[in-house]
Every structure is written in C-alpha cells, then in structure tokens.
Amino acid sequence: MSFISLVVKNPFRNKTRSSLAIVGIAIGIMVIVALGMITGGLKTSTQSTLKAGSAEITVIQAGSSGSGGFGSGSINQSRVADVQKLSGVKDAAGTLRASYDLQGSNSSSSSGSPGGGLPSMGFSITGINSDKLSLAGVDSVNGTAFTNGSVNEIIVGKTAAQDLNKTVGDTVNLYGKDFKITGIFETGSFMTDSGAFMSLETLQNLTNNQNKVSSIAVKINDNANTTEVSKTIQDAYPNELNTTTAAAQESRINQGLSFIDTASWAISLLAIFIGGVGVINTMIMSVYERTREIGVLKAVGWKDRRILGMILGESIVLTLIAAVVGTVVAVVGVEVLLSVSTFGTVIQPSFSLDIFLRAFGVAFLVGIIGGLYPAYRASRLAPTEALRYE
C-alpha cells in the first residue's frame, strides 16, 4: 500500500466523527458554491440586461427615479422628436411600459427601461414603434415583428413564451383582447425576455396614455460623448426631463454586485474559521487516540516529517471530501430550488470554474489550517512517552 493510500484510508477509522466533520465543512462549502452560482448568474443576467439595447441614454420624467417608479406615461410624445433633433443624438424611441396581471387582468403602466418584468409579478408589456425595436435590445425576431398601429399583434420574449407555453401564431389575451404572437425574441436579458412588445399606439390606447410615453431611449452619434449629450438633454428641458446613462446604471449595479461579492467572501472566511475549528477538533481527537500508534511509527523509523505529512494529509482528505459533497449538494440544491421557484426564470446559475476553484481552495486551506497544529503535535511526540500512552 502506498503512503497516499494510507493517508486516504486513515480518516475513516472513526466513521461517525469523520462524517460529522465532513458534514460541517460541506455545509460551508455548499454555501460558498450556492452563493457563487447565484451571484454569478445574477452578474451575467445583469450584464446582459445592461448590454441589451443600443440606447446609451434613457430619458425619463424629471423627479422620477432612474430605475423607473410605476406610474402612467408622463412624457409628452412630441418630446421624442424634440430630443432626436438635439446635438449628438442619432436616434430616439419613445416607449410606454405597462404591467399586466395575466391572472387578475389588472394593469398599470410604468416608466423606466423598456421591456422586462416577471410573469408572476405582472407581465411586462412595452409599447414601441417596431422600427425602433433595436433601441430596446431586440435585434432579431423569430417570426416577424408587429406592424406599427396594429391592434392585435405582439412579440414576446423567449422566457415569457416558455412560461406561457406559447409559440408563434398562438394568441395571448391582454386587456380583454386576443393578441396574435407574430414573433419571439431573445435578447439575453432576463428582464426583457420575460416581457413583450407591441405597437406604441396600441398600448397607449389600451392604457389611456394617448400621446404619452414613459421613457425615451436615446442612441448617440458615434463620436458623441454620453455625458455631454445627457447634459444637453437635461439643459434643453431642465424641469421636464431627466436622464440616466447605461454607464451610471452599470456603476450602481456593480456596487451592488461588489457588495454581494464581499458578502460571499466573508461567508467563505466564516466557513474557513468554523470548518477549521471542526477539523482541528477532529484531528486532535484522532492524534490523541493514536498516540501509541504514533509512538510505534516513530519506533519503526518514521521521520517527524512523514508523521506531519500523514496527519496533515488526513485533514486535507477530510476537507476535500467535504468540498466534493458540498459542491454536489449546492449544484443539485440550486438547480432544484430554481426549478420549483419563480426565480428560475430570472436567474440562470453560473457554473464558472472560478466558483469551484474557490470552493476547493477554501476546503484545501481549511484542511491545512485545521490539520497543522494536530500534525505538528503528533510529529513532536517523544517516542517513549507515546508508546507508554494508555
């Protein structure tokens, strides 16, 4: 039997104690992996949401928040053409956003970014001219886009189509009317893909927001500066319009994600600490029980270094097994949780290598930290005293 086989075999002498130690560390690893998968998924979704749409600036009514509080369309539609004429603006699209409860058939309109929403939280419908869909991030449609002014055509996001179990040619009842799904789109943004787009005029009529939009998506010229164009818009309509840029949104979201990252690392550190204490306890007990055996190993000529390596190796074996168990439980747990909850539609768990490397790195570190003292203690035992140990 090789030395490595011996090291792998030894921790299972006391199966109950080793299993308990493994469970303790596995819980920590499971938290690290599950959090990593979810936050990683959130990051990816958020980044694709930000990247969706070619509009660099979103114009909203002055006094409303940048992310868009719910309310009726509050910007006069004529402002869309006014904004388009401003220096540095390449294109502008007025959008009206409404939320429709498919079960309760209630609706409200909102301001904010185009597209988006959760079916369970209200089905999000955005009104926009079909030739401006690219400003909302819809570059291609499987099927065809709706016709401007059409009163019964709609395109739905891929996630929404899956949730509603609809495909091209099917109808969906909104505001008491049947809308034919002419196309299905996919932007990569979970928010946009969970909603639908229809003609701006139709949505305005359905929600009694004639000639009103809730926001204006602005694409700037290639050589223009986002901040400068943003300032131009605000200066032109100081008490009426406000702007928010994709960069500012990204910065805010990045702050939030960095907080989640820090929290995730803090949990990792806590797992290292708690797991480390558990491993120290397990390994010290193991060394105590095997004192005489360690004396025998010294008597037959084992070097202190080999005894240190054996105990440290056993500690690492325990924590790496815990890493495998914790990772498997986390992956299965997250998948099951997302499949049975509504979050499954908005979060695609991340399977980034970085998460698993972090989990196994933490486990390895816990193994080293937890095993170091017991291993040192074992290696320093005087052979005669160890052999006398009862």
Added chain:
Amino acid sequence: MNNGNNIIEIRNLKKSYDKGKINALNGLDLEIKKGEFVSIMGPSGSGKSTLLNMIGALDRGDEGSIEVAGVDLMHKSSLNEFRSTEIGFVFQMHNLIPNLTVLENVEIPMYETKLSSKEMHQRALELLKSVNLEDKIDQNPTKLSGGERQRVAIARALVNHPSIILADEPTGALDSKTGDIILSLLKELHQKERVTLVMVTHEPYVAQMAGRIINVLDGRIESSNLT
C-alpha cells in the same frame, strides 16, 4: 572504542527522569556481541525498559556513551534512519495498527525505504510466510489471536533486515503455550536471520531461552551469566 565483535557497547550510561529525582540508569556498562541472544531481567523499575529504549534509540542518555551497530547514539542528530535500518521492535502489546490489514502492518516500517509498493508487498508477504501467516494477510489484526498478532509484530520487526531485534516482554500478554511458540519462532528467526536478539522479560523460564542472562538492578548490571 568499538570491539569489532560487539554490536552494542555501553559505558557508564546514566539516565534520570523527573528533573533528576528518578535515576533509571546509574552508570550502566554493557557489551553485547553481534548475533547474540540476550535476556535482560530485573524487577520493575530496575531500568531494563529504559536500557532497551536507549539501545533502540527511542531515548537519549544524559551521560556516558552508547554505540549500537557502529553508531554513536549520544551524538547522532537524527535517530529515525538508525531505527529504521538497524532496529526491529517487538512490544508486549503487539502495537499493531487496527485499521490496517496484517500485510499493511508489516509494510509500515518500509515507508522510509526506497522500495516500491510492489517490492514492499513482496517483502511483507515473504515474512508473513516465514511466520506462517500467509493465509491471514488480508485480515484485520483485531480478528487475530494474541499469538498471531505477536507473529505479525515479529514479521514487522524483521521487515527492514535490522541488525538487532529488541523484544520487550514479547510473551507477557500470551498464555504459556502460545508464549512458547513465539519464543521458538524468535529463536529460529534469530538463528536464521543472524540477528542480535535482546529480550526483556520477567520470566526466568523465558530468559533461559537466551544464550546469556543479564540482571539489572538499580540502573546497573548486577550480573551477566551464560545459560
């Protein structure tokens, strides 16, 4: 200092414990020839186990000199290699590792050698055959009788071809019949392997098996008689 025939030469060896309150060895002198079978007798606390530990390099003396297999044990910095290559221990309580098989227990001393796993396996197997345990190699030691366990311990002691076997009450935990079998085996292996055998015992009958009986009293050699 070493006489070519002596494998163990001890001069004026002193060892005390508990900050000098207990004098285990009190200026002990001893010579043992290569290939000799020696029994060490003496009452409890006379210093015989301490002497065995000194010869086996498990502990160091405070004063005097001790040379075993040509190695100055008072001054050699690391004694692990010496123990691995020159000494084989047989303990009263066998001290086998319970979660390992019989074969794996015998392989344990070979981890510090440069032998491959296959060579280790082969060597352990040969020795287990020589102690008639070839049919028990995959068994757990806890499933063996006391005599069988001691035979495994003897195989383990011999596995690195040591110059000296140190046996501390090897029959102390066995019934007389099994004890006789173990003693015969030790004697046979001593002759076959031409290994020096130093055995601590309380039993005069057991001590008679050796070529020479050394009596230890108060940390000194009281008498040394050929049998």
